[in-house]
Amino acid sequence: MSGVGPGERRTATYCRVCEPACGLVAVVREGELVTLEPDRDHPVSGGFACRKGLAGAAIHSDPDRLDHPLHRFDGETEVRSWDDAVGGIATTLTSLLEEYGPESIGLYMGNPASFNSQVGIGTPELFARLGVTRVFNSATQDCSNKFAAATAMFGTSALHPLPDLRRTDALLLLGSNWRVSKGSFLVVPNAYRELTEAAARGARIWFVNPRDTETAGSRTGETVPIRPDTDVYLLAALIHEIDRTVGFDPVAGEQGTHLDGLRAFVADFPPERVAEVCGIPAERIREIARDFAAAPRAAAHMSTGVNMGRQGMLAYWLMTMLVLVTGNLDREGGNIPGREVYPATLKARGDLAREVVDGEFGPMRRGHLPGALLADYVLDAERPLRALVVIAGNPLLTIPGEERLRKALEALELLVVIDLYPNATGEYADWLLPAADMFERADVNVAGLGMQASTFVQWTPAVVPPRHERREEWWILARIAQEMGLPSVLDAEDPETARWSRVDHMLAAGGLTREQVTAFPHGLPVGDAEPGSLFARHIQTADGRVDCRPAAFDAAIARCARIFDELAAEDPAQLKLIARRDAKAQNSWYANVPEMKRGDRDRNPLTLNPADAERLGLAPGDEVVVRSAWGEVQTSVALDPGLRPGVVAMEHGWGLQPGLRLSRERPGVNVNRLMPHGPGSYEPESNMARLTGIPVEVRPLRLPSAPAMV
Numbered sequence: 001m002s003g004v005g006p007g008e009r010r011t012a013t014y015c016r017v018c019e020p021a022c023g024l025v026a027v028v029r030e031g032e033l034v035t036l037e038p039d040r041d042h043p044v045s046g047g048f049a050c051r052k053g054l055a056g057a058a059i060h061s062d063p064d065r066l067d068h069p070l071h072r073f074d075g076e077t078e079v080r081s082w083d084d085a086v087g088g089i090a091t092t093l094t095s096l097l098e099e100y101g102p103e104s105i106g107l108y109m110g111n112p113a114s115f116n117s118q119v120g121i122g123t124p125e126l127f128a129r130l131g132v133t134r135v136f137n138s139a140t141q142d143c144s145n146k147f148a149a150a151t152a153m154f155g156t157s158a159l160h161p162l163p164d165l166r167r168t169d170a171l172l173l174l175g176s177n178w179r180v181s182k183g184s185f186l187v188v189p190n191a192y193r194e195l196t197e198a199a200a201r202g203a204r205i206w207f208v209n210p211r212d213t214e215t216a217g218s219r220t221g222e223t224v225p226i227r228p229d230t231d232v233y234l235l236a237a238l239i240h241e242i243d244r245t246v247g248f249d250p251v252a253g254e255q256g257t258h259l260d261g262l263r264a265f266v267a268d269f270p271p272e273r274v275a276e277v278c279g280i281p282a283e284r285i286r287e288i289a290r291d292f293a294a295a296p297r298a299a300a301h302m303s304t305g306v307n308m309g310r311q312g313m314l315a316y317w318l319m320t321m322l323v324l325v326t327g328n329l330d331r332e333g334g335n336i337p338g339r340e341v342y343p344a345t346l347k348a349r350g351d352l353a354r355e356v357v358d359g360e361f362g363p364m365r366r367g368h369l370p371g372a373l374l375a376d377y378v379l380d381a382e383r384p385l386r387a388l389v390v391i392a393g394n395p396l397l398t399i400p401g402e403e404r405l406r407k408a409l410e411a412l413e414l415l416v417v418i419d420l421y422p423n424a425t426g427e428y429a430d431w432l433l434p435a436a437d438m439f440e441r442a443d444v445n446v447a448g449l450g451m452q453a454s455t456f457v458q459w460t461p462a463v464v465p466p467r468h469e470r471r472e473e474w475w476i477l478a479r480i481a482q483e484m485g486l487p488s489v490l491d492a493e494d495p496e497t498a499r500w501s502r503v504d505h506m507l508a509a510g511g512l513t514r515e516q517v518t519a520f521p522h523g524l525p526v527g528d529a530e531p532g533s534l535f536a537r538h539i540q541t542a543d544g545r546v547d548c549r550p551a552a553f554d555a556a557i558a559r560c561a562r563i564f565d566e567l568a569a570e571d572p573a574q575l576k577l578i579a580r581r582d583a584k585a586q587n588s589w590y591a592n593v594p595e596m597k598r599g600d601r602d603r604n605p606l607t608l609n610p611a612d613a614e615r616l617g618l619a620p621g622d623e624v625v626v627r628s629a630w631g632e633v634q635t636s637v638a639l640d641p642g643l644r645p646g647v648v649a650m651e652h653g654w655g656l657q658p659g660l661r662l663s664r665e666r667p668g669v670n671v672n673r674l675m676p677h678g679p680g681s682y683e684p685e686s687n688m689a690r691l692t693g694i695p696v697e698v699r700p701l702r703l704p705s706a707p708a709m710v
């Protein structure tokens, strides 16, 4: 792009922090990235960017960033050369392989790796070649329930029909707070504005959420305050009520098979029966069912608040069924597939029934292992993990069970952490390797393909060269591969072409070349989500229809009945802890951004409804101990009248990261100390962790000198 002032240039790029991939303009002065602005010329985000994205410049120049490879041994930390680092890692991996085989080596890929098109080139080259199968990633703390459900219903893990926000008349949104998070599995920049526009057109919007969030309100729609971890029963009751009153839309019989199985399942959960467990009056459930079914066009979407419950897979199934039985699947204003560039739905074909296997720690889905078992694979496995490579992740803080994870990380013979920062996990690393950040690498936004409401492809150059000795992940992995004598992109005749081969292949599948994409520096618009394409192009079941009651769900359905009885028998006063995000954070990695840690963001308090606080004799600022069956944390109290009584909330991503100055000053506590982990703690068909709706006990902290509680 053109220069502006002397020594100044402006380069179009895009954000790689969360799913919308908003267009940014990087202002570079005297070769330094000085600031970021929203890109007004972007064909899709059109001048929208949030504070997290714009704070990227602060992350780029953060003095606490990792700038050189670090080696830790005997409690000492030393700066080493890249040759030493990759050589040392290769030597240890080789000897572990020889002595213990590939099962001794594991990989954890964190969330930011999904926004990096180049990670995918070095990773398979190294790990698949070594025969490494113990691969973990952040999806089992995020959304793996959706992959399992989609595989069972549609025969592919990559088909996730998007709510057609611009044309719908009714929208049921469960477990998502778009104004803060900007959404997931639905890629629209400024999703909140889309909601206000839909509401202004007259669309009815329900937010099913134990908390009255920033997204709900008079400009969008009403909150349906549900008890945590009970969405599956609400959805079953809605379908049952529709079946009983207006009946299923005739198109459902054409689109789906096994509708009788679906009917039989939901018949157990009429509104009257689920009302108490869900905490929603039966009359309200009937009303929502009636209005959803009567809307000319209706859509639904659910996100992490439901994914992180115990039954995210079944909930996603039933949400999809609600759309299908009302004739809204693949129809304008309903749920429709995003426009793909790469044929992801075809490539991600699968059969859930064959993918659930007996693992060493119980049933699980083949593929990415449950994060909730990471510590067990190190500490308890017959053939334990002895080395772990972590790329763009911070499992110590983001996976349930901090205490066990500390022991596990400690026990490893080799821990390699490739990151922007010396993060909390990196405290245990033998090798801590400095990664280039998103402004230091060329990239293509391959992550969102198929989940964007308006699909675009964007190529960005590296805005500035990597500072100091930061390197891109593909290069680091390719160097390790070289040192181990494995094939490596760096040995290709033309490494630059070779390292883009995967991206070029993906683009070619959509009839595009990188040159064509590069010609559109603000992004190349490809097209909008398309009604009519789901059955025509995307579904991958053998008969081309949706399986409305997959046999692979048998065990989950039996659990569903058991969990219902358990919830019905529970003390109604039992406090439940839910997940919560803040606009000034991004999981665990904005912990050192000054703008995000101002004012009251000195810790992550336990938020309570004022009535609960009063009942427990707690006032804002009081210190409390929060205890679950899995662990405890100490924090302070804050009030949130938006919380449903009986529900408490805490933000994740906090907890001491000793390498980060602001984290040392304002560490907060890791809520994952309270979360279930180990065998039996995750959804076995999807490997999804349980991170919301956790029964907790809250009591005031008594200092040792104070009289004991009676």
Ligand SMILES: Nc1nc2c(c(=O)[nH]1)N[C@H]1C(S)=C(S)[C@@H](COP(=O)(O)OP(=O)(O)OC[C@H]3O[C@@H](n4cnc5c(=O)[nH]c(N)nc54)[C@H](O)[C@@H]3O)O[C@H]1N2
Binding pocket: 109, 110, 111, 112, 113, 116, 138, 139, 141, 142, 304, 391, 392, 393, 394, 395, 397, 398, 399, 418, 419, 420, 421, 423, 435, 436, 437, 438, 473, 579, 580, 586, 587, 588, 589, 652, 653, 671, 672, 675, 691
């Ligand atoms: N209790 C609870 N736990 C949760 C959640 C919750 O709601 N409640 N949310 C879950 C969710 S949705 C997710 S996605 C996971 C996330 O879990 P993780 O992916 O494990 O963690 P993040 O905090 O996203 O950390 C990412 C790390 O990547 C680094 N990083 C950023 N960009 C780059 C890059 O370009 N290259 C490299 N090499 N490193 C980079 C950051 O510095 C940071 O250390 O956490 C989950 N954990």
Ligand SMILES: Nc1nc2c(c(=O)[nH]1)N[C@H]1C(S)=C(S)[C@@H](COP(=O)(O)OP(=O)(O)OC[C@H]3O[C@@H](n4cnc5c(=O)[nH]c(N)nc54)[C@H](O)[C@@H]3O)O[C@H]1N2
Binding pocket: 018, 052, 111, 142, 174, 175, 176, 177, 178, 180, 181, 182, 183, 184, 208, 209, 210, 211, 213, 226, 227, 228, 229, 230, 231, 303, 304, 305, 306, 309, 578, 579, 580, 581, 582, 583, 584, 585, 586, 587, 653, 692, 693
């Ligand atoms: N500012 C910010 N933005 C982010 C992130 C961040 O950490 N901070 N993380 C990014 C990542 S990795 C992801 S995956 C996305 C996630 O994006 P979303 O899935 O939209 O996540 P949240 O905004 O946390 O919304 C989850 C909602 O679920 C509600 N909830 C909790 N338990 C339950 C329940 O049992 N039932 C129902 N119905 N609701 C429940 C919570 O009150 C909360 O409002 O956000 C991304 N964007």
Ligand code: SF4
Binding pocket: 015, 016, 017, 018, 019, 020, 021, 022, 048, 049, 050, 051, 052, 053, 054, 182, 189
């Ligand atoms: S919404 Fe996400 S992608 Fe867009 S600017 Fe914010 S952090 Fe970046």
Ligand SMILES: [Mo]
Binding pocket: 111, 142
């Ligand atoms: Mo996530």
